[in-house]
Amino acid sequence: MEKELKIINDIDEISALATEIERLGEQWKLSGAMVTNINLVIEEAVSNIIFYAFDDQKTHEIKIWLSLNNKLLTVIIIDDGKPFDPTKTKVPDIDLPAQDREVGGLGIFLIGKIMDSFTYQRNDNNNILTLKKTVE
Numbered sequence: 251m252e253k254e255l256k257i258i259n260d261i262d263e264i265s266a267l268a269t270e271i272e273r274l275g276e277q278w279k280l281s282g283a284m285v286t287n288i289n290l291v292i293e294e295a296v297s298n299i300i301f302y303a304f305d306d307q308k309t310h311e312i313k314i315w316l317s318l319n320n321k322l323l324t325v326i327i328i329d330d331g332k333p334f335d336p337t338k339t340k341v342p343d344i345d346l347p348a349q350d351r352e353v354g355g356l357g358i359f360l361i362g363k364i365m366d367s368f369t370y371q372r373n374d375n376n377n378i379l380t381l382k383k384t385v386e
Contacts, residue, residue: 315328
């Protein structure tokens, strides 16, 4: 089973994207907790793309491809923004008090905690983030 979703780099697109993922979760018979986690991960990744990936005010397309095969859920997010490899970011020290922590990085940390794996590649001027999670 697979589904491709496309949005533009506008933060207002996030709520429609969440609705689509909820529908897909129902179709694919995913648990409510799984749908919530997948929505959280996708929202985090896509909002970072919308806020930080583009140096211009132009409209850019962001593709989100989801598949479920043999209990492996794969999410691939593709954008044409500036190169950014989240796998190379420093893991935040969550043991520090909030006021002593560096700003940023918690979203990527969260993605790493929820998903089984995530990888990055740059191909044809596109960022390609691949997220994988085994579905119970």
